Amino acid sequence: xxxxxxxxxxxxxxxxxxxxxxxxxxxxxxxxxxxxxxxxxxxxxxxxxxxxxxxxxxxxxxxxxxxxxxxxxxxxxxxxxxxxxxxxxxxxxxxxxxxxxxxxxxxxxxxxxxxxxxxxxxxxxxxxxxxxxxxxxxxxxxxxxxxxxxxxxxxxxxxxxxxxxxxxxxxxxxxxxxxxxxxxxxxxxxxxxxxxxxxxxxxxxxxxxxxxxxxxxxxxxxxxxxxxxxxxxxxxxxxxxxxxxxxxxxxxxxxxxxxxxxxxxxxxxxxxxxxxxxxxxxxx
Amino acid sequence: xxxxxxxxxxxxxxxxxxxxxxxxxxxxxxxxxxxxxxxxxxxxxxxxxxxxxxxxxxxxxxxxxxxxxxxxxxxxxxxxxxxxxxxxxxxxxxxxxxxxxxxxxxxxxxxxxxxxxxxxxxxxxxxxxxxxxxxxxxxxxxxxxxxxxxxxxxxxx
Ligand SMILES: Cc1cc2nc3c(=O)[nH]c(=O)nc-3n(C[C@H](O)[C@H](O)[C@H](O)COP(=O)(O)OP(=O)(O)OC[C@H]3O[C@@H](n4cnc5c(N)ncnc54)[C@H](O)[C@@H]3O)c2cc1C
Ligand code: FES
Ligand code: FES
Numbered sequence: 001x002x003x004x005x006x007x008x009x010x011x012x013x014x015x016x017x018x019x020x021x022x023x024x025x026x027x028x029x030x031x032x033x034x035x036x037x038x039x040x041x042x043x044x045x046x047x048x049x050x051x052x053x054x055x056x057x058x059x060x061x062x063x064x065x066x067x068x069x070x071x072x073x074x075x076x077x078x079x080x081x082x083x084x085x086x087x088x089x090x091x092x093x094x095x096x097x098x099x100x101x102x103x104x105x106x107x108x109x110x111x112x113x114x115x116x117x118x119x120x121x122x123x124x125x126x127x128x129x130x131x132x133x134x135x136x137x138x139x140x141x142x143x144x145x146x147x148x149x150x151x152x153x154x155x156x157x158x159x160x161x162x163x164x165x166x167x168x169x170x171x172x173x174x175x176x177x178x179x180x181x182x183x184x185x186x187x188x189x190x191x192x193x194x195x196x197x198x199x200x201x202x203x204x205x206x207x208x209x210x211x212x213x214x215x216x217x218x219x220x221x222x223x224x225x226x227x228x229x230x231x232x233x234x235x236x237x238x239x240x241x242x243x244x245x246x247x248x249x250x251x252x253x254x255x256x257x258x259x260x261x262x263x264x265x266x267x268x269x270x271x272x273x274x275x276x277x278x279x280x281x282x283x284x
Numbered sequence: 285x286x287x288x289x290x291x292x293x294x295x296x297x298x299x300x301x302x303x304x305x306x307x308x309x310x311x312x313x314x315x316x317x318x319x320x321x322x323x324x325x326x327x328x329x330x331x332x333x334x335x336x337x338x339x340x341x342x343x344x345x346x347x348x349x350x351x352x353x354x355x356x357x358x359x360x361x362x363x364x365x366x367x368x369x370x371x372x373x374x375x376x377x378x379x380x381x382x383x384x385x386x387x388x389x390x391x392x393x394x395x396x397x398x399x400x401x402x403x404x405x406x407x408x409x410x411x412x413x414x415x416x417x418x419x420x421x422x423x424x425x426x427x428x429x430x431x432x433x434x435x436x437x438x439x440x441x
Pocket of ligand 3: 380381382383384385386387417418419420421
């Protein structure tokens, strides 16, 4: 039997984390499944755990200047209903799991799980989200794309807790989100694609493209995105094929129980083309 | 082992258990509430659905450490209320129950839905039930049952 803790405040939680290294359980929708044992027996957690879903300080969505701040323990169903949050994230969250799981699961759990197929993670990459990490004594922030370093691997230190996800304001952008799974509910993605576009005077001001489940981490290339800034429809149309081929090189999926590498690659390529079509449409 | 106190179907309860134990097991084994069922044990079937602070959750994934000071309601807590009776009678009349294994979870999902949206359309019903599997009815009769409950229960939600 592992040791377990039930902190009621953030201060208590980070102290316990530092003293024992206890692993936080938020919604439990990843951890309770991964470590489940036979019915009627305790989950087989290999480390001490702490239950953080009853800490009120970790819940809520607010606006700080131009940044939307989502506290780490906010349930996915609350995220999907918050008018402060960009529609593309709300739409993606609405397509995760099922209503009951969204009443339990959190964005922080989806991020710290660090699955390349995490649906919210793909959208949060495109939104330039940052994560806020706290210890007993300090607080740091870093871009989500630096936080996740590989499948299941993050920069979270053993004395840290994620306290919030911060999303900078996004000017009224056109958004595109597609998740491909076996069925609509309770299916992890075979792949997902998030596209954002902001244009002014028929020129691209900002374009972002994030691709989920086609590489060890979500694929996003700021370099490729910057290469289209300022382009008109004609310029983008001329460049489109070359850009597509550059993106294609970044798509290196694997075969697993959910899908094959070949399907992932060809479907993601179709979604990129679809997004490019929308880009051209917006520019005319 | 820890003391964990919470409200269950309107009454205060205290159980002594490991905080890692599942709400599902505590309800069934320690508290004798056996309407809640274990199907998959991994969040996919909804047979273990209960309400936690009024929201539908899968009790197979809820550790008792997350239950302290919350309000839990199970089928036993709503079946004799006007809401519960309305849903259960409507299910029975619509042929929404065959083997019955999914039914407690379906009734809880229906109650959660109707409290939020008293007059749901078919799409809203299908979405609300999307985490509850039934291997007998083919779902249409359950959807009919919820539509009937919405119609009949006008004013009680
Ligand atoms: C049936 C089913 C369907 C699912 N469908 C989808 C789907 O469609 N799309 C999808 O992306 N996912 C899906 N999931 C996976 C899961 O629901 C999500 O990843 C969810 O966001 C996890 O959140 P949680 O709070 O429940 O995580 P938990 O299980 O509580 O935690 C997951 C990880 O995050 C860590 N963690 C949590 N909070 C913090 C914190 N504050 N600080 C530091 N570390 C933290 C935990 O230690 C753990 O490592 C599904 C799961 C199930 C069971
Ligand atoms: S037993 Fe809990 S969802 Fe299947
Ligand atoms: S009635 Fe048998 S599973 Fe639904």
